[in-house]
Amino acid sequence: MPVLNRIAAYAEEMKAWRRHLHAHPELAFDCHETAAFIVERLREFGVDEIHEGIAESGVVAIINGRDPGPTIGLRADMDALPIEELTGAEHASTRPGKMHACGHDGHVTMLLGAAKYLAETRRFAGRVALLFQPAEEDGGGGEVMVKQGVMDRFDISRVFGIHNAPGVALGHFQTTPGPMMASVDTATVHVTGKGGHGATPQECVDPVVAVVGMVSAIQTILSRNVHALDEAVISVTQIHAGTASNIIPETAMFCATIRSFRPEVRELLKKRFHEIVQGHAAAYGVTAEIDYDWGYPATVNHADEAEFAASVAASVVGEAAVDANAPREMGSEDFSYMLEARPGAYLFMGTGPGAGLHHPAFDFNDEAAPIGASFFARLVEEAQPA
Template identity: 65%
Template structure:
């Protein structure tokens, strides 16, 4: 079954929504204008309930089908990135320093398209909970919505989401059972020594040399402490120190990220980093303090629901077998999948610039496929009775 005919009928309308959202991006939890736009459309569609102000600016709307049944959750993120746009398009961002560079405007549009169709047809049992979430890009808005009790409050039993993927052809989907995206943590190591004159290092305790030693030692975690059959990435991405060529500074800072899938691997990394900081600090005569911040957990699909979602995607477009390679990027939908079983899928955005690129733009041809997927998922998961 291809794109749902009724959804194809309002393709141009979806394009209008998406481009209006693209031109007015909002960052983090401050998505109030975006939420107001969403709520206005949902009222036009005639959904049964709209709940606003969740996790500051999040929206949950309910559509009831024909007869009693479970509640299925469909999620779209709606926040933009804190970056400037360089597309030069007529609908480019009008807000300096904010851009829909990851396609959340498209994700929101796809869920709105499904909402319009589902509110019209109601060819399903039970209830659909439409979740419009702020602050995916670093704020953990999904986690905040879970903490505020959306799953319990609305009785959500399972939950699904889509993310566009540049390079994957339009109309194609991919997913996998189990872990599909990594957990992401970040760290800061503060190396404290004793400053001095560059000509007299014997009178100083150099944090720069110590920082270099610590960075080198950190690389051995992956190469010597970790099972090579498991995925793990540790990237030192920043070293900050010093102010002049002839001054040995007193302090240096090391920053980076850790990407993993297994909580045991994550715990090993934290332990080894603490040991390295302590040992290297003693070796170089400095103090090395580790601040390790646990970020988004791994995005782990329920195996059965991932297989089911892949079947539905195959009815709407073209779906790979449900064994696509997992990615080292992270996604806060993981918090929702920790709370309820479900699946996260990628949908093709075609030959476009990559996400988080200043020339990226969501492909409007993708929206009917995503909206149709959400709609068919509900109808297949909770068929109408009688």
């Protein structure tokens, strides 16, 4: 796979970084050891500025180019997942119940590889801001960094990120202009009726029957309220009620994940969800409390930046290995907040065969790291030539 020769020479070093990170996963905003490891590497590389403690454990590093110019932002997420690892690898997680099951260890490694190259060569104008972000999986660290003024503080003009893609051919890139990943909202509904003996339902107000009716009716939102050409998903993922076969419970609850691409559709989904739940609550004689968590917005690439990023990827891996109009998907990403704050683009990069994201047998393919690092480095050199 064609990569920058200098970065190819870092391959074994990058593998060691990645496997160290994989063995020491941290969750959400508590990525302090990960940040310390990153900072130690950055100091070895001789970057010009290091700013710590952003969004609790995030790091921003600055590398100055040869000539004056704008600042381009490159982002890598750092956090792991609360999963028990099943890879059996020598570098498997040393922390029970935590593992890098989404490849953020690889994302950090790719950005570190690019940082080492850029600090050494500096064949670009302006500055590079390296954004090492905590809490992508839970907590919205991207939003926190934006709210803490990262884009303005470091005068970032454009921002780019990569996510690994197992199951996609090694080194193949995918992106698209416009919406690329969906918004994600989470609804939790607690229903209260009147419990009692299963043999005398006439003396009870059954919350189980109400929940069944609500869940069935919610599915009509997609088929009868959302335009057929607007993609959206509502998946009820939890239903909990009852303790015994002969007891009608007092309460029941259910949860749903709700995803879409357009703000108007997102608002419609919320409106209809509330109307259906409350309408059914009235019909069944129960009460319903809805906790509707407004989550990450859709990840929307800026057209010019997506086209540019695709052209850079083609310069690294060849045009045949780049899909610049890939289908969008219903997963979500808090890089969306950075794209709301600045023009930019997000890309997927194939890592070849292997377990899927968030699977306990997942492990990032170390052969992909020099490819991603080369993409980041070429992106800077082509965006801001010296």
